[in-house]
Amino acid sequence: MNFPERFSNLPAYAFPRLRALLDHYEPGGEVVHMTIGEPKHAFPGWVTDVIVENSAGFQGYPNNDGSDELRGAITDWIERRYGVTLDPGTSVMALNGTREGLYNAAMALCPEQKNGQKPIVLCPNPFYQVYMVASLSVGAEPHFVPATAATGHLPDYAGLPEDVLNRTAVAYICSPANPQGAVASRDYWAELIRLAEQYDFRIFADECYSEIYRNDAPTGVLTVAQELGADPERITLFNSLSKRSNLAGLRSGLIAGGPETIKRVKQLRAYSGAPLPAPLQAAAATVWADEAHVRENRALYQEKYAIADEVFAGVQGYMPPEAGFFLWLPVDDGEATALKLWQETGVRVLPGAYLAQGEPGQNPGKGYIRAAMVAPKTELRRGLITLRDCIYR
Known part of the structure; x- marks a missing residue:
């Protein structure tokens, strides 16, 4: 065999x-x-109360895209956190944790070729392992870019040779970085967005640690993209309740991006996704709405x-x-x-x-x-x- x-x-x-x-x-x-x-x-003690109150929802199949309530809570949070207004019907969807979203986004959005060649997916090195597996799964070449003390523990994608950038279809970036704890500045995001526009690739921004920080809240990619007037289809954001709310087992994440991006991810996940059960979606909506x-x-x-x-x-x-x-x-x-x-x-x-x-x-x-x-x-x-x-x- x-x-x-x-x-x-x-x-x-x-x-x-x-x-x-x-x-x-x-x-x-x-x-x-x-x-x-x-x-x-x-995690907040009232989470289990919300699940119990909505437990009848376990009887039915859940909404694959996320309930109206959950998607609305997600876009409300994005507006509070990043100052960016998104349409809950077309620009976000719920994920069963961000790992499956980081994987499925590559499946839905990475092209088979870039400029007539095998596409490259940029990954910071060290990196969250799903970036590599997603790249291989779509027939792309993962290209590991050192994120060391010399580069501020973030990858220097702008320093890559032109032949690599011309083949690049997707760039994964994690900020705050796992494992180094480095944070992408406004200037870093701006440079990366301009690079993506110049070489026509997508940015997959993994911001799962965004709510755990010392002093100032880390700048998010959506904020900078809006300031620059970037094409919303070029930026895809991932986040979750795992770290923000100590609810790793709830498996509630989000993906946000341009309407065509989300349409294509929704289409793929309609076939292959594992949606969050309805009572857990109700709990997630309540948790996204609470900052205390x-x-x-x-x-x-x-x-x-x-x-x-x-x-x-x-x-x-x-x-x-x-x-x-x-x-x-x-x-x-x-x-x-x-x-x-x-x-x-x-x-x-x-x-x-x-x-x-x-x-x-x-x-x-x-x-x-x-x-x-x-x-x-x-x-x-x-x-x-x-x-x-x-x-x-």
Whole structure:
């Protein structure tokens, strides 16, 4: 029996790789989990009440595009957050989490050829792994662009050679960045939008960490696109309730873009999508409409930033994240360091190379570990101090 070759060179996913690295060994102390970016703060208690009140909706098939109430709540949030007014009927739709949207958008929108050649999909490196798989699934060539300290931990797409840009059909960009916590400035977005206009490619903006930040709210791509008068079909925004509202298990995300973009994504998802159940759509609409719990959640992460800054004060190369909830910590070798931490202390982190592509000498994540600041504050402080004392002293 034959199998497709397009996925034959995929590395094992990050977390199976981590289990293969660590689970043969006993932890060297009380286990502190800092690997998965799974929010641990409480979600709003009234969410379950809304689900129960709407539980009769489990009997019927849900609206694939999102209920009128949910799409209206999403566009209201986009207007409050980004100052951009969108039509809830034509410019947004609900997703079953953003990962499936980031994947299906490539399926719906990436052309088979660009300027008569195999299309290229630009991916930051390190990157969220679905970007690569989506690229391969549509027969495109993923092109990994380093997002390192030298580039402000965001990819320098404008610095790519013309032959690459002429073949580029889609550029994925994550801001705030996972794992580095860097934020795209207004100037960065403007340069990227102008580059996309010059070389005629789409921008897929993954802004899932946009509501967790230190000081000022990160600038969104829709805001800058509107200021520049960019074609709305060129920009596609993704966001979700997973990080904003600590509701990763609700699987509620959004996609926003031009009417033709959303029309094509809707058409594909009518065949292949897994819509959010109606009671969960009702809950999601209520959550998108509420900002009080978001401010409380952000304040908790701001306290965690302060803990990390205190613990790593004086550590050479420590980069305080601007946003998100990950620490991107410099080490000699991320894989060796993760194993050392586990065996000697029980602290569990993710090697940076597992989030990036490239041979060992060219992998931009090799010299880092990623630590998720999702544990309760007391446990987080203990874990970070243990980590610091193990690898930096």
